[in-house]
Amino acid sequence: MRLYFENPIGRVLEDPNGYALVQYAAGPRDFATFQAFLTHTHQLLRRHGWHKMLADQRHMTPYTEQERAWIADHWLAQSADDGYPLFGAIIIASDVYAHLAPVPTMDAVRHQSALTYRIFEAEQDATNWLAQQ
Structure with a gap:
């Protein structure tokens, strides 16, 4: 894997299997830094x-x-506006409260975006699912 981008939010890697690996870091996030992180993910x-x-x-x-x-309103909507389908495998956080973090966000845009996603506890299950998409 090759590192594409890194900031305090986390790392974005290029997986040779044809997907972006997005690894979030622990701790609080600055909003502008968060926006940059996901913008670079989209660019990759x-x-x-x-x-x-992933x-x-x-x-x-x-x-x-x-x-x-x-x-x-922006990141997923941008992909939908571009007619750009996106498959996301999400490995849930070890923090029990963070388990629910992606759900309201993703459910809110499921019908208005080109996103298809699944939530996993094991990385191998997530990568297997991505390989089938």
């Missing part, structure tokens, strides 16, 4: 023409309301 996907990402959220804290709104 578009650069390679990839439609898959989001490792095992160490992250739950999304803030501001982050949820930006993901739904």
Whole structure:
């Protein structure tokens, strides 16, 4: 794997199997830094023409309301506006409260975006699912 981008939010890697591996770091997040992190993720996907990402959220804290709104209103909407389908495998966080972090955000845009996602506890299950997409 090759490192594509890194900041305090986490790391974005290019997986040789044709997807972006998004690894979230632990701790609080600055909103502008968060936006940059996901913008670089989107750029990586578009650069390679990839439609898959593996989001490792095992160490992250739950999304803030501001982050949820930006993901739904901007990041996922941008992919939908581009007619760009996206498959996301999400490895849930070890923090029991963060387990629910992706659900409201993703469910809110499921019908209005080109996102298909599944939540996993094991990385191998997530990568197996991505390989089938």
